Amino acid sequence: IVVLLAIVLCAAAAVVSSWEDDNLHHHGGHKSGRCVRRCEDRPWHQRPRCLEQCREEEREKRQERSRHEADDRSGKGSSEDEREREQEEEKQKDRRPYVFDRRSFRRVVRSEQGSLRVLRPFDEVSRLLRGIRDYRVAVLEANPRSFVVPSHTDAHCICYVLEGEGVVTTIENGERRSYTIKQGHVFVAPAGAVTYLANTDGRKKLVITKILHTISVPGEFQ
Numbered sequence: 300i301v302v303l304l305a306i307v308l309c310a311a312a313a314v315v316s317s318w319e320d321d322n323l324h325h326h327g328g329h330k331s332g333r334c335v336r337r338c339e340d341r342p343w344h345q346r347p348r349c350l351e352q353c354r355e356e357e358r359e360k361r362q363e364r365s366r367h368e369a370d371d372r373s374g375k376g377s378s379e380d381e382r383e384r385e386q387e388e389e390k391q392k393d394r395r396p397y398v399f400d401r402r403s404f405r406r407v408v409r410s411e412q413g414s415l416r417v418l419r420p421f422d423e424v425s426r427l428l429r430g431i432r433d434y435r436v437a438v439l440e441a442n443p444r445s446f447v448v449p450s451h452t453d454a455h456c457i458c459y460v461l462e463g464e465g466v467v468t469t470i471e472n473g474e475r476r477s478y479t480i481k482q483g484h485v486f487v488a489p490a491g492a493v494t495y496l497a498n499t500d501g502r503k504k505l506v507i508t509k510i511l512h513t514i515s516v517p518g519e520f521q
Contacts, residue, residue: 399424404438412445413504420518433517434510441465441498441505449495454511454520456488463505467496490514 334356338349403424404416418436421428435454441447441463449470458467464481471492478486480496488494498505513520 397428399436411442413439413441413447415439422518433513435513435518435520437509437511439505439507439509441496441507443498443501443503445505446497447495449493451491451493452488452511452520453490453515454513455490456494456512457510458486458488459508459510460484460486461506461508463498463500463503465496465498465500465505467494469494 334353335350338346338353341349399418404418406414406416408415416438420432421434422432438461439447460480460482462482464479466477467480467486468475468477469486469488469492470476471489478484480486496505496507511520
């Protein structure tokens with residue numbers, strides 16, 4: 300009986316030792332090492348179950364780490380996809396930065412007699428247009444036989460008559476100048492000059508395209 304008991308004790312010690320070595324070899328972290336050392340303090344017949352619990356805890360931790368790593372990779376992939384989409388959209392904008400349709404303009408004044416539409420600042424459209432950010436483009440439309448009330452702008456204005464005909468008057472430093480204008484004509488309205496005009500045609504609109512050179516805040520005018 301004594302010999303048999305000694306054999307059982309030796310076998311148990313060998314099993315415990317092999318499990319400890321295996322656990323340290325595969326998981327070799329401080330936490331698993333502490334768990335194994337705690338098992339050593341227990342009675343020999345409780346050590347196998349204790350070591351098995353250590354292994355289960357380590358497996359759960361590995362699975363948790365794997366899930367976190369997978370989530371991190373998924374999040375990184377999503378952010379990369381979003382960045383790629385943004386870069387592609389930016390490239391699409393940059394491919395045709397010089398083309399503007401009617402939807403590119405914002406209507407700032409509108410009445411029964413006409414309207415004024417303004418193109419948004421160039422540097423907001425594309426980085427390629429930052430060199431002309433001091434300039435803005437506007438389109439004035441006056442219906443037949445309409446009159447545009449006197450006004451002034453804090454920007455130099457070069458005006459091109461795109462369609463129709465009429466009369467324009469500018470008042471600068473107390474000096475009044477009046478011109479007859481028609482399609483193809485160009486006239487200048489300096490910053491601060493009072494300007495008013497009339498559409499003298501009874502059938503066609505008077506359409507004037509304006510290039511505004513801002514003088515205070517780049518790209519901003521009032």
